[in-house]
Amino acid sequence: MTDVKLAVHHVTEYTYEASVEWAYHAACLAPRHTPWQKVSDWRLNIDPLPDGWGVEGLELDTGELARHLRRDPWGNRHLSFGHARVHERLVVDSRFEAELSARPVPEPGRGQAWEAVAAGLRYRAGRALQEADEFALASNYAAPDETLRAYARRAFSPGRTLAAGGLSLMHQIHTDLRYLPQSTTVATRAADALALRSGVCQDFAHVFIAACRSLGLAARYVSGYLLTRPPEGVTKLVGADASHAWVELWCPEQGWLALDPTNAVPAGLDHVTLAWGRDYADVAPLRGVLRGGGVATLRVGVAVEPVQEV
Known part of the structure; x- marks a missing residue:
């Protein structure tokens, strides 16, 4: 395109x-x-x-x-x-x-198993720091816990490539959580949004990020905007007409994979990037x-x- x-x-x-x-x-x-x-x-x-x-x-x-x-x-x-x-x-x-x-399209069959990526992000003495390291750590809105870990394991089955797991988790969150304005607040954390099974784009992103971090993976929060009026015949994405949020998942072979769990699509020509950080609080x-x-x-x-x- x-x-x-x-x-x-x-x-x-x-x-x-x-x-x-x-x-x-x-x-x-x-x-x-x-x-x-x-x-x-x-x-x-x-x-x-x-x-x-x-x-x-x-x-x-x-x-x-x-x-x-x-x-x-x-x-x-x-x-x-x-x-x-x-x-x-x-x-x-x-x-x-x-x-x-156009951004590169995520390739689910390319790259390491997610377990190998998580092992590579694990701290060990003498390892050089990577850009992705701090995005694997807990933050205020996206802290790992056992419930989020169990939820993530539904998408990241043993031996699955990281890209395939990330795409699966994106679709899983889109299916399981209901987009419902005013069901949460700007103070709602990932674990709470998952328990409620509802929220807005900020919550969908936080659930994705915290679930990945619960497995030792690195994911970051992206703030931005969506195209307000798509071309004729194209469905308008949820979250247009307001600020939007999606995620980026670190994949060593493919870089940062931009995924929009609110709409269950990789970020593309509808997504305008404003900023990124550990979670909403940073941006x-x-x-x-x-x-x-x-x-x-x-x-x-x-x-x-x-x-x-x-």
Whole structure:
């Protein structure tokens, strides 16, 4: 399939019932450049204008926005900003374009058995550290346990290749968990989502990651977006019109296998990558602390549409 170019528009709006006197926020909204994704024209508007920002609508290419960004250990760019002025509303508006190329399709018959991959990730004295190592360790939202291990073993039968097991687990989670908004919260952990047998894309991803880690495998959380309006005749994927999440499973022979358990498909030309980390906590799009405000009403809008070339 030929490359596609998508325009992404992500708006987050908080309306507070009382005045906010002081606030400090952290955002992970800077899209990544990857071998399969080229990003251009990223533009960020924040209203009210953060302290220390001299102009509205900062653009990365000008360098004005770049000086406010910091990189985390995984190469994601985070933005911190604050307000020392009284306000009753906060709007964060992010726009960019992404040109996507087809990723390699996971090959279930290629590679080592999953047990050999897990053994290779096991710590031993003198072994050089690998990129995948820390993604095999427990994290807040995706901690291994015996229930998750038993659940993972249904997909990763003895001697099965890691890629085949990962694809099987993706389909298993899609079948066993019901996509049900508001059945969980941003604080729900993998074990809880599995017990509930329901959740949203964040929960599907956490269950996959924690299940793999329970077997000693490495998997990471990917935040991003889905194409809002697919081509005519193509079914719209679950999770469009909002931020989305999927996973990447480390396979030594094939690299990071991008799998979307919410939709039971490998990530492809519908998936725009924003950031990746150990779990949601590392790449939350927007979080903050504030004084005042009372109860906040949140509205999030996402549009991902093909760019119409002139």
